[in-house]
Amino acid sequence: MLHKVLGETVYSKPEDDSQPAENDSVMTCEPSESTPTADILIVDDEANNLRVLSTIIRSYGYQVRQAISGSIALKAVQIQPPDLILLDIMMPEMNGYEVCQQLKVDPKTRDIPVIFLSALVQGVDKVKAFQVGGADYITKPVQLEEILARIKYQLTIRSLQTQLQQKNQELSEQNDQLKTEISIRQQAESELRRSEAQLQVRTQQLQQALDNLKLTQAQLVQSEKMSSLGQMAAGIAHEINNPISFIYGNLDYASQYTQALLKIVKLYTKHYPQPHPEILQTIQAHELDFVIEDFPKVLASMQEGAERIREIVLSMRYFSGYDQAYAKQADIHKGLDSTLTILQNRLVEGKTSSAIEVKREYGEIPLVICYPGQVNQVFMNLLCNAIDALEEKRKVSEDTFQPTIRISTELSDGGKEFQNQNLKWVDICIADNGIGIPFQFQKNIFDPFFTTKSVGQGTGLGLSISYSIIVEQHHGQLLCYSEPGLGTELLIRLPVTATDVLDFLASPATIQ
Numbered sequence: 265m266l267h268k269v270l271g272e273t274v275y276s277k278p279e280d281d282s283q284p285a286e287n288d289s290v291m292t293c294e295p296s297e298s299t300p301t302a303d304i305l306i307v308d309d310e311a312n313n314l315r316v317l318s319t320i321i322r323s324y325g326y327q328v329r330q331a332i333s334g335s336i337a338l339k340a341v342q343i344q345p346p347d348l349i350l351l352d353i354m355m356p357e358m359n360g361y362e363v364c365q366q367l368k369v370d371p372k373t374r375d376i377p378v379i380f381l382s383a384l385v386q387g388v389d390k391v392k393a394f395q396v397g398g399a400d401y402i403t404k405p406v407q408l409e410e411i412l413a414r415i416k417y418q419l420t421i422r423s424l425q426t427q428l429q430q431k432n433q434e435l436s437e438q439n440d441q442l443k444t445e446i447s448i449r450q451q452a453e454s455e456l457r458r459s460e461a462q463l464q465v466r467t468q469q470l471q472q473a474l475d476n477l478k479l480t481q482a483q484l485v486q487s488e489k490m491s492s493l494g495q496m497a498a499g500i501a502h503e504i505n506n507p508i509s510f511i512y513g514n515l516d517y518a519s520q521y522t523q524a525l526l527k528i529v530k531l532y533t534k535h536y537p538q539p540h541p542e543i544l545q546t547i548q549a550h551e552l553d554f555v556i557e558d559f560p561k562v563l564a565s566m567q568e569g570a571e572r573i574r575e576i577v578l579s580m581r582y583f584s585g586y587d588q589a590y591a592k593q594a595d596i597h598k599g600l601d602s603t604l605t606i607l608q609n610r611l612v613e614g615k616t617s618s619a620i621e622v623k624r625e626y627g628e629i630p631l632v633i634c635y636p637g638q639v640n641q642v643f644m645n646l647l648c649n650a651i652d653a654l655e656e657k658r659k660v661s662e663d664t665f666q667p668t669i670r671i672s673t674e675l676s677d678g679g680k681e682f683q684n685q686n687l688k689w690v691d692i693c694i695a696d697n698g699i700g701i702p703f704q705f706q707k708n709i710f711d712p713f714f715t716t717k718s719v720g721q722g723t724g725l726g727l728s729i730s731y732s733i734i735v736e737q738h739h740g741q742l743l744c745y746s747e748p749g750l751g752t753e754l755l756i757r758l759p760v761t762a763t764d765v766l767d768f769l770a771s772p773a774t775i776q
Contacts (some may be wrong), residue, residue: 302419303327305346307337307363308381309355317350320408321415334358338366341373348418350411353382353393361396368397375425377418381406508573515567522563526556593631594639596692596758600624600671603643610651618667620654625672629690632758638733639758645726646694646754653698653752660699670695675760688760689740695753701746709744734758 304326308314311332318328329346331337334355341349349367353360360380367373377399382389385403393401399421400414529552532539539547604611604622613619632639647669654667672693701709710731734742734756741757 301325301327302347303329303344304348304350304415305329305331305337305340306350307331307334307355307360308350308352309333310352313352321412324412326415334360334363337363341367341376345373345376347376347422348415349376349378350415351378351380351398353380353384353389361392364393364396364398375422377422379411379414379418381411504573508570511570515563515570519560519563519567522559526559529556591633591635594634594636596629596632596639596673596690597626599636599640600643600673600692603640603647606644607647607651610648618658620651620667620669623668623670625670627672627674629673629675630760632690632760634738634758635733638737642730642733642756643692643694645730646756649726649754650694650696650698650752653696653700657697657699668697676757689757690760692756692758693753694756695751697751700748700750700752701744702748706744706746710742 304321306314306317306321306328307330308317309332314330314332318330322328329340331340335358337349337351340346351360351363355363360382364378364380367376367378374397378397379400379402380393380398381402381404382393383404384390390401399418402411402414611620611622650669654669658665658667670693672691672695674691676689676691677687710727731742734740739759741755743755743757744752745755746752
C-alpha cells in the first residue's frame with residue numbers, strides 16, 4: 265500500500281488491485297475507460313495534497329483542475345464552472361466556508377456540488393458545512409474508495425439534476441408554447457364569438473328593417489286605401505249633396521202645393537157633386553179618395569228619406585276628414601256618430617241575425633285637438649272589430665243572446681298610473697259582449713300582422729295602425745281589457761291640455 269503523509273491527511277491506495285471479498289465493507293473503485301468524464305476542481309492550500317489527489321482522481325478518467333486558494337478557485341469557477349468541487353476548509357485568507365458561501369450566492373455557480381475535505385471532526389463543523397451549502401463532508405484522513413464513491417454519487421445527482429432541469433426547461437417551453445396556442449385559440453374563439461354576435465345583431469337589424477319595411481308598406485297601402493275611401497266618400501258626399509239639397513229644399517213647396525191642390529179638389533167635389541161622366545170615370549179609376557188620403561203620407565216619407573240621405577252625406581263628409589290636413593278642434597261625439605251611421609247596415613237586423621244594440625253613454629267632454637279623419641279611422645277599426653266579435657259569438661250562442669256595443673266618453677286625469685296635474689284626458693271606451701280575446705294573445709294584439717281571425721278575414725293591421733295613430737301621432741294611449749267569452753273593452757285616451765301635444769299637433773299630419 266502506498267502512503268503519503270500530508271499534514272494530518274493520509275491518502276491510501278491498496279497495493280493489491282484484486283477485488284475485495286464479498287464480506288469486505290470497503291468500497292473499491294477501479295479505473296475504467298467507461299467512467300463518464302467530468303470536470304472536477306480541487307481546492308487545497310497544500311501543494312502535495314493537490315498533486316497526490318489530482319493524480320489519483322485523474323487516473324479514474326476525470327478531468328481535474330487545481331486551485332491553491334479560495335480566491336483562485338472563485339476565478340477558475342467564473343472562467344469555466346466545474347461539475348464538482350472538492351474543497352478544503354482550513355485555508356489562509358479565505359476558508360472553505362467563505363468560498364462555498366460566495367459560490368452559492370452566484371446563480372451561475374450555486375448548483376455546483378461542493379464536497380468538503382477537512383480534518384475537523386466536530387459536529388458543529390459538519391453542520392456549518394451543510395448550512396453554507398455543502399453537498400457532502402469527508403473527514404481526513406480519507407479512504408480512496410470512499411472519496412471516489414462520493415464523487416461518483418454527487419456527479420450522478422448532479423447529472424440527474426441537470427437532466428431534470430433540462431426536462432423542466434423543455435416542459436416549461438412546451439407549457440409556454442401550449443399557453444401561447446391556447447391564447448391564440450382563445451383569441452380566435454373570442455373573435456369568432458364576436459363575429460357571431462355581430463352577425464346575429466346584424467341579422468336582427470336586417471330582420472327588424474325588413475319588418476319595419478313590411479309594416480310601412482302595409483301602412484302605406486292601408487293609408488292609401490283610407491285616403492282613397494276618404495276621397496271617394498268626400499266626392500260622393502259632394503255629388504249627392506247638391507241634388508239632395510235640391511230635393512230636400514223643394515219638398516216643403518211640394519207639400520204646400522199638394523195641400524193646395526187637394527183643397528181645390530175637395531172644393532170641386534163639394535160644389536159640383538155631379539161631375540161630368542168622364543171625370544167621374546177617371547175619379548173612380550184612380551181612387552181619388554185613397555190618393556187624397558195617401559199622398560201626404562208619401563210626401564212625408566219622401567221628406568224622411570231625404571233627411572236620412574242628408575244625414576248620411578254629412579256623416580261621410582265628417583268621417584272622411586278629407587279637407588283636414590291639419591289638427592283642429594274636433595267633436596268626438598260627432599265622429600262616433602258619423603262612424604256609426606256609416607256602419608248602420610252592419611248594426612241592423614238581418615235575415616239570420618238580430619240587431620246589434622248600441623248604447624251611447626256620452627259624458628260632458630271638451631273639443632279635442634286632433635286629426636279628425638285619422639281618429640275616425642280608429643273608431644271605424646275598433647267598431648268593426650267589436651261587430652266581428654259579436655258575430656262570432658252569435659254563431660255559438662243561444663237565441664237569447666243580445667249583442668251589445670257600449671260607447672262611453674268622459675273627462676279624466678288618467679288614473680293613478682297616468683295622473684298628471686298639467687294634463688287632462690278624454691276617455692273613449694268601446695266595449696262589446698262578444699267572444700273576447702284569449703289571454704295568451706292579449707299582449708300581441710297591437711303587433712303588426714297579428715290577428716286571431718280566420719285567413720282572409722283580417723290583415724292584422726287595424727289595431728296596429730290604430731295604436732300608431734293614437735299613441736305615436738296624438739301622444740295618447742290605447743288600452744285593451746278582455747275576458748274570454750265575456751267581451752272586450754278598448755279604451756282610447758286623448759290629451760286635451762298638454763302644451764307640448766298641442767304644439768306637436770299644430771304641424772301638418774303625417775300619414776303612417
